[in-house]
Amino acid sequence: MDITIGRDNKEPITLTTPVMPAAGTFGYGDAFPNLFEIEKLGAIVTRPVGWRPFSPANGTRLISRPGGAVMHTGLPNPGLVKVIRDNSALWQMVEIPVILHLIATDTDDVARACERISQAPYIRAVELGLRDDVSWQEAAELVRAAERGLERPLLVRLPFPANEDIARAAVDNGADALVAFAPPRGTDRNPLSGKIVPGRVYGPLLKPMVMHAVGRLSRRFPAVQIIASGGIHSVDDARDYILHAGAAAVQLDAAIWVQPSLLNLVARDLAGLILTRPKDALPDEWFPGIGETDAKRMGIPFNTNRPTKGDGKDKR
Amino acid sequence: MKETTGLIEKISLPNATHQHLELSVDPSLQSLKAGQFVMARASEQWEPYLRVPWVPVDLRAGRLIIERPVEETYRVGQSVSLIGECGQQVRFRKGVRNVLFIAYNTAPTPLLMPIRLLLRNKVSTTLVLLGKATDYGTTHLPPEVEVIHGDMDLNWPNQVMTVGWADQVFVCVDQDDEQYRFAQIYERMGERRNEIPKNYLFGLFQSGMACGFGVCDACAVRVSGEVQLACMHGCAFDLTLVKLGIAPGEG
Numbered sequence: 001m002d003i004t005i006g007r008d009n010k011e012p013i014t015l016t017t018p019v020m021p022a023a024g025t026f027g028y029g030d031a032f033p034n035l036f037e038i039e040k041l042g043a044i045v046t047r048p049v050g051w052r053p054f055s056p057a058n059g060t061r062l063i064s065r066p067g068g069a070v071m072h073t074g075l076p077n078p079g080l081v082k083v084i085r086d087n088s089a090l091w092q093m094v095e096i097p098v099i100l101h102l103i104a105t106d107t108d109d110v111a112r113a114c115e116r117i118s119q120a121p122y123i124r125a126v127e128l129g130l131r132d133d134v135s136w137q138e139a140a141e142l143v144r145a146a147e148r149g150l151e152r153p154l155l156v157r158l159p160f161p162a163n164e165d166i167a168r169a170a171v172d173n174g175a176d177a178l179v180a181f182a183p184p185r186g187t188d189r190n191p192l193s194g195k196i197v198p199g200r201v202y203g204p205l206l207k208p209m210v211m212h213a214v215g216r217l218s219r220r221f222p223a224v225q226i227i228a229s230g231g232i233h234s235v236d237d238a239r240d241y242i243l244h245a246g247a248a249a250v251q252l253d254a255a256i257w258v259q260p261s262l263l264n265l266v267a268r269d270l271a272g273l274i275l276t277r278p279k280d281a282l283p284d285e286w287f288p289g290i291g292e293t294d295a296k297r298m299g300i301p302f303n304t305n306r307p308t309k310g311d312g313k314d315k316r
Numbered sequence: 317m318k319e320t321t322g323l324i325e326k327i328s329l330p331n332a333t334h335q336h337l338e339l340s341v342d343p344s345l346q347s348l349k350a351g352q353f354v355m356a357r358a359s360e361q362w363e364p365y366l367r368v369p370w371v372p373v374d375l376r377a378g379r380l381i382i383e384r385p386v387e388e389t390y391r392v393g394q395s396v397s398l399i400g401e402c403g404q405q406v407r408f409r410k411g412v413r414n415v416l417f418i419a420y421n422t423a424p425t426p427l428l429m430p431i432r433l434l435l436r437n438k439v440s441t442t443l444v445l446l447g448k449a450t451d452y453g454t455t456h457l458p459p460e461v462e463v464i465h466g467d468m469d470l471n472w473p474n475q476v477m478t479v480g481w482a483d484q485v486f487v488c489v490d491q492d493d494e495q496y497r498f499a500q501i502y503e504r505m506g507e508r509r510n511e512i513p514k515n516y517l518f519g520l521f522q523s524g525m526a527c528g529f530g531v532c533d534a535c536a537v538r539v540s541g542e543v544q545l546a547c548m549h550g551c552a553f554d555l556t557l558v559k560l561g562i563a564p565g566e567g
Contacts, residue, residue: 025527027531032529034318034319035317035529047533055543061534062523062525065365066364066365067365068362069366069526073534075533192490195493203362254365254526258357258367260399260529261319
């Protein structure tokens with residue numbers, strides 16, 4: 001199920017799997033190879049990068065709640081120039097497209113950043129992250145500034161709740177795809193200190209809200225690809241976005257931290273690699289990362305002489 | 317670093333506030349060093365939502381001994397998903413003879429494995445419990461550990477002497493506001509010594525870990541002008557190099 005993003009004059013990218021990690025959940029693509037099958041993903045989306053460096057947020061940054069979390073990091077990064085310098089070797093080696101998430105601070109910085117990105121051919125696309133309080137006029141200017149200096153596909157990540165004016169501003173000014181949406185903003189009390197902490201909200205309950213908004217967006221903008229992001233915590237969640245909400249691809253966020261194997265599982269599923277379970281498939285192929293104990297508990301056979309990764313004995 | 321499954325083999329109660337889980341683990345985790353930890357998920361449900369850092373207090377015959385509050389419920393035979401190993405080994409100075417450990421308003425759990433390592437190497441250790449940490453029962457600790465109880469205001473008996481004798485100091489603090497608590501400790505140590513040299517006072521950063529493998533940035537700490545992640549480069553950082561009380565960022 002190949003997905004192509006971008007127009008002919010903009011070096012379009014092809015995703016062999018409609019699955020990728022959301023910005024800020026996967027580092028710069030340097031996450032541990034034992035945890036992820038990077039080659040099975042459609043693309044890598046980097047952690048958010050600004051033209052200028054960002055410092056980590058002060059004080060408490062994480063509140064874990066039943067069924068979700070609120071997190072505020074400050075998007076720490078050393079600035080685009082250093083990020084490219086530090087990661088260029090890695091990105092040149094990666095076989096799947098690298099999409100750089102650019103924090104849209106102001107039009108000058110966005111234009112400068114896109115000019116620099118144009119000199120780095122291994123960055124195959126840009127995902128422009130709009131501020132939560134951005135107006136549609138500002139969004140139009142930011143997207144225009146990015147599009148003008150970029151020969152690559154431009155994805156625009158929209159803030160949540162959905163605002164169709166902002167989406168239209170992005171589409172009218174050159175966005176090749178819309179990423180719907182950034183994790184919504186929330187505020188919660190830190191149970192340890194009693195202090196109020198602002199941050200972004202993650203959790204399975206976001207899925208119904210985001211899916212509703214993605215459905216509206218895909219009906220309103222049928223010519224633009226929508227990449228759904230928010231609340232995916234199972235293979236079925238991801239399938240719902242594509243089969244029922246009109247999304248072309250999905251991004252997984254916080255679930256990756258809790259259950260890294262889920263990213264592999266969703267990628268295999270949506271790539272069509274898992275339709276039926278092969279008769280002789282080993283449990284750790286079907287459930288990546290499964291151990292003998294879990295296999296026994298689930299009542300499925302476990303082969304202790306299973307082939308190790310990379311020995312070429314692929315059952316499929 | 318990989319995702320594996322551990323099995324709770326035995327549960328014991330070392331004191332009134334904590335339980336010890338004896339966990340048989342994948343061979344890759346059997347050589348965990350003092351200061352390293354695993355990210356655990358004890359339930360397949362999304363409650364609690366995030367993984368929790370489990371810091372071993374000992375390693376016995378290839379099994380990790382994990383200390384958890386008694387309020388949490390576990391059972392023998394329960395399997396736990398683990399991601400590890402996380403973090404770096406605690407670095408002691410060469411030829412260190414006296415090491416001071418301070419737990420401020422929190423259980424000394426992350427300090428116990430380094431203490432055992434030093435005792436095995438005949439290094440004298442002092443454990444100071446401050447504030448709520450004094451609730452922690454210490455009868456299960458080896459008798460060679462000198463335990464001192466202090467108060468909420470960072471006072472304890474013979475403070476000048478214990479600080480003066482220490483070749484290195486390791487501190488863990490309440491996670492309500494870790495940076496503020498470390499700043500308090502740093503200030504107090506500065507009052508008790510002419511200067512705080514490098515490689516002397518270390519804070520063990522525990523709060524705000526969502527992933528444990530360096531991708532979420534929740535545990536970012538500013539060290540020597542650079543952003544470092546407690547789950548990858550810590551969790552022990554030299555407090556003379558850490559920027560405490562930094563300006564709020566965006567995000």
